[in-house]
Amino acid sequence: MAEKLSLRDYQLQLSTRLQNAATDRRAASKLGLEAGGAAWLVDLTEAGELIPVSQISAVPLARPWFRGVANIRGNLYSVVDFAALLGGEATAITGEARLLLISDRFRAACALLVGRSLGLRKSGELEPRPGRAGSKWTRAEYTDAEGKRWSELDVPALVRDPEFLDVSA
Numbered sequence: 001m002a003e004k005l006s007l008r009d010y011q012l013q014l015s016t017r018l019q020n021a022a023t024d025r026r027a028a029s030k031l032g033l034e035a036g037g038a039a040w041l042v043d044l045t046e047a048g049e050l051i052p053v054s055q056i057s058a059v060p061l062a063r064p065w066f067r068g069v070a071n072i073r074g075n076l077y078s079v080v081d082f083a084a085l086l087g088g089e090a091t092a093i094t095g096e097a098r099l100l101l102i103s104d105r106f107r108a109a110c111a112l113l114v115g116r117s118l119g120l121r122k123s124g125e126l127e128p129r130p131g132r133a134g135s136k137w138t139r140a141e142y143t144d145a146e147g148k149r150w151s152e153l154d155v156p157a158l159v160r161d162p163e164f165l166d167v168s169a
Contacts, residue, residue, distance in 0.1 A: 007095075011052075017120055018044065030152065032118030033100060035091070036083030039150045040114075041121060041142070046155035048101035050117055053093050059167075064090070066167040067113055070099065075109065077101060078167070082112040085164070086135060091115055108159045126150060137161065 018031070030041040031050065051072070056079050058068040065084035069076050079099065084090045091097060096116035102108045126142035129149070134141065139154035158164055 014050070014117065014119065018047075018050070028123040029120040030123065031100075032121045032150070033082075033098070033112075034115040034118055035112075036086055036088030036115070038083075038086075039118060039148055040082075041126075041150050041152040042100065042155065043152070046103050046106075046153075048103045051099050051101065052095075053097045053099055053113065056093075056113075061169050062167050063169050070111060072099075072101070072111070077109050077111040079111050079113055080164070082114050102155060102159065106155065106159045110159065121150070137164075 030043055031047055033040045033042060054070050054072060056068045056070050059066065062068070065081045067079040067081050070079050077099075081091050082100075091113050092115075093113075094115075098114050098117050099111040100114055102110045102112070121144070126144055129141040129143055131141075134151055137154050137158045139152040139157075142150040142152065144150065
């Protein structure tokens with residue numbers, strides 16, 4: 001049986017693993033996330049941080065998937081409910097919900113609200129799925145050893161997409 005960790009210890013371990021994976025190119029890991037019941041992967045070079053959900057201030061006259069803005073260490077980030085953006089149900093803000101800050105290199109100041117973190121996945125453990133990807137923001141699709149389907153988020157395509165950029169209702 002696996003040893004139980006406190007949430008703080010788990011977050012510290014995950015943060016350390018993310019930092020180590022980002023510097024170790026041989027690992028070629030991707031961050032696993034759950035949004036709307038679907039499993040997603042994000043390339044670590046396209047992700048900034050994964051943090052617990054902080055207070056989100058609603059913005060009037062915005063699309064339902066635009067949850068508002070959050071002040072994260074003195075910087076304002078637009079918060080997009082990723083599951084709702086994909087056409088699913090709004091993400092419930094629970095203890096497992098997370099904000100994925102998009103890498104600063106995109107100059108987007110954006111956070112994706114996701115249901116929970118699924119940890120790191122090594123590229124070598126995933127089998128590519130042939131055929132057309134599901135969403136227009138899907139770079140590729142994979143299957144893991146247990147048969148679970150994973151979609152890889154194409155962050156550059158997402159942050160350039162006119163639909164994503166138009167948050168007004």
